Amino acid sequence: MVSKPKVVLGVSGGIAAYKACELLRRLTESGHDVRVVPTDSALHFVGAATWSALSGNPVSTEVWESVHEVPHVRIGQAADLVVVAPATADMLAKAAHGLADDLLTNTLLTARCPVVFAPAMHTEMWEHPATQENVATLRRRGAVVVEPAVGRLTGVDTGKGRLPDPAEIFEICRHVLNWHSPARGTATPDLAGRHVVVSAGGTREPLDPVRYLGNRSSGKQGYALARAAAARGARVTLVEANTGIPDPAGVDVVHVGTALQLREAVLKAVADADAVVMAAAVADFRPAVYATGKIKKQDDGGAPTVELVRNPDILAEISADRALPGQVVVGFAAETDDVLANGREKLRRKGCDLLVVNEVGERKTFGSEENEAVVLASDGAETPVPHGPKEALAETVWDLVLPRLRATT
Numbered sequence: 001m002v003s004k005p006k007v008v009l010g011v012s013g014g015i016a017a018y019k020a021c022e023l024l025r026r027l028t029e030s031g032h033d034v035r036v037v038p039t040d041s042a043l044h045f046v047g048a049a050t051w052s053a054l055s056g057n058p059v060s061t062e063v064w065e066s067v068h069e070v071p072h073v074r075i076g077q078a079a080d081l082v083v084v085a086p087a088t089a090d091m092l093a094k095a096a097h098g099l100a101d102d103l104l105t106n107t108l109l110t111a112r113c114p115v116v117f118a119p120a121m122h123t124e125m126w127e128h129p130a131t132q133e134n135v136a137t138l139r140r141r142g143a144v145v146v147e148p149a150v151g152r153l154t155g156v157d158t159g160k161g162r163l164p165d166p167a168e169i170f171e172i173c174r175h176v177l178n179w180h181s182p183a184r185g186t187a188t189p190d191l192a193g194r195h196v197v198v199s200a201g202g203t204r205e206p207l208d209p210v211r212y213l214g215n216r217s218s219g220k221q222g223y224a225l226a227r228a229a230a231a232r233g234a235r236v237t238l239v240e241a242n243t244g245i246p247d248p249a250g251v252d253v254v255h256v257g258t259a260l261q262l263r264e265a266v267l268k269a270v271a272d273a274d275a276v277v278m279a280a281a282v283a284d285f286r287p288a289v290y291a292t293g294k295i296k297k298q299d300d301g302g303a304p305t306v307e308l309v310r311n312p313d314i315l316a317e318i319s320a321d322r323a324l325p326g327q328v329v330v331g332f333a334a335e336t337d338d339v340l341a342n343g344r345e346k347l348r349r350k351g352c353d354l355l356v357v358n359e360v361g362e363r364k365t366f367g368s369e370e371n372e373a374v375v376l377a378s379d380g381a382e383t384p385v386p387h388g389p390k391e392a393l394a395e396t397v398w399d400l401v402l403p404r405l406r407a408t409t
């Protein structure tokens with residue numbers, strides 16, 4: 001019988017502790033053996049009885065219980081994943097400095113498995129240089145520190161610092177566990193310390209206040225790429241256009257509408273990026289004139305003529321003028337005919353390192369959960385990706401980006 005993956009859910013003392021109950025429920029219901037290790041302060045928010053009942057395991061905060069079982073060492077050693085949600089500023093500081101004054105901090109020091117921190121705190125605390133340096137230290141050592149979400153905080157405040165949706169934290173845990181399965185045999189996420197930029201969705205080019213020229217891109221592939229990179233430890237900036245998809249946890253999301261806005265956001269984000277993946281469907285043309293009032297029907301029964309102008313080709317621009325030496329640039333190409341020949345030609349014309357070519361058409365619709373593609377490389381390599389979930393294609397793209405990344409110092 002295959003044993004259940006062992007997850008330690010560390011809970012530190014923040015109001016978002018109640019949301020960790022939902023994360024715990026998702027973890028146990030999906031077949032994980034979860035041991036909850038709260039801090040003393042966390043128990044002010046949610047009591048030990050709740051954690052114990054939901055996990056089916058004993059709960060303790062300190063190292064002096066069941067000493068004969070040496071829990072301060074065993075729990076960390078046995079874990080396949082440690083996730084700390086919420087992680088307070090104090091917990092991040094302790095973890096970064098290796099302090100060990102309770103069961104959770106001891107567990108963090110003895111764990112050799114992947115560790116995910118989902119911070120939650122007030123914006124000022126998150127932005128404080130002390131916290132930012134602690135986060136950078138933890139990331140450099142290979143921990144996945146999820147970016148907090150933006151929104152309503154305790155009281156009347158709003159800003160960055162909310163605990164991401166438990167469903168999103170669960171997705172990250174699932175990714176990290178899959179990624180660190182014994183078959184892969186690595187304990188440090190392979191994109192740790194990297195900054196990657198992903199564009200997703202389809203731009204809309206306004207004609208007047210109520211109409212636009214758009215396309216049918218759903219953005220799902222770009223989101224799968226962003227989630228996968230975050231789970232593999234990267235700092236991710238996602239520039240999204242008109243997807244309507246909730247922000248993924250652990251990802252900095254920039255919302256844009258038009259091709260020109262997308263260009264501006266991507267150029268800003270790539271300044272310090274190790275890799276950029278242009279999965280967005282960018283409109284090649286925009287109306288030459290934007291009518292400030294709604295365009296009305298003409299009395300003579302005629303229809304207006306819309307003059308279009310070319311939008312800049314962002315992929316070609318960032319490929320030709322790399323913001324950093326050795327930056328890896330990946331494009332996507334949706335083709336209806338002569339898919340591979342057109343793909344090779346496009347790879348050369350755009351000047352990127354990798355081009356993910358997929359066939360689109362009546363039968364292969366946009367918005368689906370699945371994809372099938374060939375990834376062409378500028379060195380002539382071709383990697384077919386069989387029909388499957390967009391998540392699988394996302395992993396293959398990062399697998400191919402990885403060996404092309406410049407060496408870190």
Ligand code: CTP
Nearest residue numbers: 278280282283284312313314315331332333334
């Ligand atoms: N792209 C871009 N800027 C544009 C148009 C496209 O950066 N103005 C990027 C897309 O994000 C994608 C790639 O270029 O990664 C390929 O897009 P595609 O529309 O297939 O290429 P086009 O250059 O528009 O070629 P075609 O003539 O086939 O439309």
